[in-house]
Amino acid sequence: MDRRAILGRGALAATAAGLAAPILSSPALAQSAPAIRWRLTSSYPTSLDAIHGAGHVFARTVAELTDDRFQIRVFGPGEVVPALQALDAVQAGTVEACHTTCSFYTGKNPAFAFATGLPFGMNTRQQSAWMYEGGGIDLLNELFRGYNCYGLPLGTTGAQMGGWFRKEIKALADLQGLKMRIAGLGGTVLSRVGGVPQQLAGGDLYPALERGTIDAVEWLGPYDDEKLGFHKVAPYYYYPAWWEGAANTSLMVNLDQWNALPASYKAAVRVAAADATSWMVARYDTRNPEALRRLLAQGTQLRAFPREVMDACYREAMALEQELAAKSPEFRKIHEPWAKSRDDMRAWFRVAELSFDSYLAQVAARR
Template sequence: MDRRLFLNRAALAAGGGAMGGTAGLAAPAVAQGVAGSGQPELRWRLTSSYPKSLDAIHGAGEVFARHVAEITDGRFQIRVFAAGEIAPPLQGLDAVQAGTVEMAYSTSFFYTGKNEAFAFATGLPFGMNTRQQAAWMYEGGGIDLLNEFHRQYNVYALPLGSTGAQMGGWFRREVNRPEDFQGLKMRIGGIGGQVVQKLGGVPQQLAGGDIYPALERGTIDAVEWLGPYDDEKLGFQRVARFYYYPAWWEGAAMTHLFVNLDQWNSLPASYRAAIRVASEASTQWMVARYDARNPDALRRLVSQGAQLRPFSREVMDACYRASQEIIDGIAARNADFRRIYEPWSKARDDMRLWFRVAEQSFDNYVSSVSARR
């Protein structure tokens, strides 16, 4: 992205927030402020939850760091470390909270064991799609609402990446009925894992690099990771035949940047603006990368023997009922979750009404016409 465009957007972010601020400094003043001698030279570290081999989901962290450096004329450098180089992949938040590193780039629902409210930043089962999640975050108050919650964990968080709707995962055997989940050992995290457990399955949370060996050895029977582009790289098609869709637990999966709260508060306003703008740009980059690369990857997987299977309506209905019971139960006992769930669910319902009128009707028609050609 052009540096001048970044500086223009950083000006808006510094004056009125990263999204939609109407008042702000002129671009030349911000450029001088960022590049001027009064701005500090900073060298921060960011621990990622993803391996370098996954160039989209891990790559978004590197794109983010590069953008921050460009916006600040190299004065603010962020070094990105892959999963396990500094912190274990599922402990990025802990490293930031403790001040071991300044930043982590991770999936928020990895931390639902601490508090189920972390799930909102990634996505709830049968929740919002990618555009709806972004709208709630940037225009619906989601970022501010979540950061009220994040304060108790000594972090400030921003969206940094989104995968789009994901696939339902790889299964060593067919899953045609809800009863087929009985005893199924599945790599799945967050509240989706609780749904699988309610249906009789055994959810397990594993980092990306640990999944293939577990599936190959039979330690797990099924795995959800992301979608065709990443799944092909991880080689799941070599050890499981049945490729199900959709991931009802991730109609959108947003990844996040966590910044140590004390470090965030110590930053100059222009550097905080640079982080906001760079994280937003990197989020759009990730969405585009997956949307552009998943189609060819899916064709290759099918050519290698992957058998595409839609989850049956019976399975989807059972998962939906279970997820609603679980979410209602969490909201009843978890005040943090409830405070976010009430405005989140209103935003979800409002946007679904609009999407049914325009987006969904358009998509359904175009898809049906394309299928007849």
């Protein structure tokens, strides 16, 4: 082969590569993408760097993935709309997006609970698996379209604590007339065993508990609960949060705004939301242990819910599921595949995850 021909082709290729490189790295490509500015209202107090902070992690990642062409400004509750009106603002187009808990809106439709988690439902990994591989995101968006929204998981808390109580819960009878801040279907179950559910925003919880307007409050776990100061006015800290084996928080986007996004920006939103979801649960898992130790050192009384209470709530939760599936087509459509995924994963987890965790818990207890 002609050496000069090889050199000639090599030189030509090198020249072409040299010319192409500046074109690919040029900001001209970024400039061809539209500049978009959104407002996102959060349902979570700005003092809570994990659950509120996940919205900022999401917005920062979207900006990085789009060379700052797509900017999302995060607002705290009350800065644009109150915490529990976040979804309404998105529906109406007052803001483009919100970061919220869908179980706040079960009054609109009980099927919203699936986006957060059902009482005695899936744990963190199971909920994530159902969302991303079990069709959960698609099923939920069939529901959300009727409310002019598109939704994605944006954060998950892991297993939560059962809340702060001004008095001890020794038996089911102690729940009679007990006023507790608890949202969604968990509140419905509580009412069926004699409690009185109250739905309040995060910023209103401490004063309500301090004044005795409510007798108990559930929020999340030690890391957040310590910041909110509940241990100062309620000594008993119960576990587990049977109403949320895991709780997803959600990104809800106005449907017209979502549909108008370029495909690359939609991809950036999906990636950023998934990244923030992983970040949030990691933040809680690494910070809850030390926060719990600090709370116990300050006199917090850690208690497990009595088995009588757990069993009664479980029976009512299972009955509620069946009742909602019988009367709500939207709930039934999601519940059927969700329940199959739940049962299948529980069978597998009993073999592997649960046996491993149970053994290590027993070993730790003997040490």
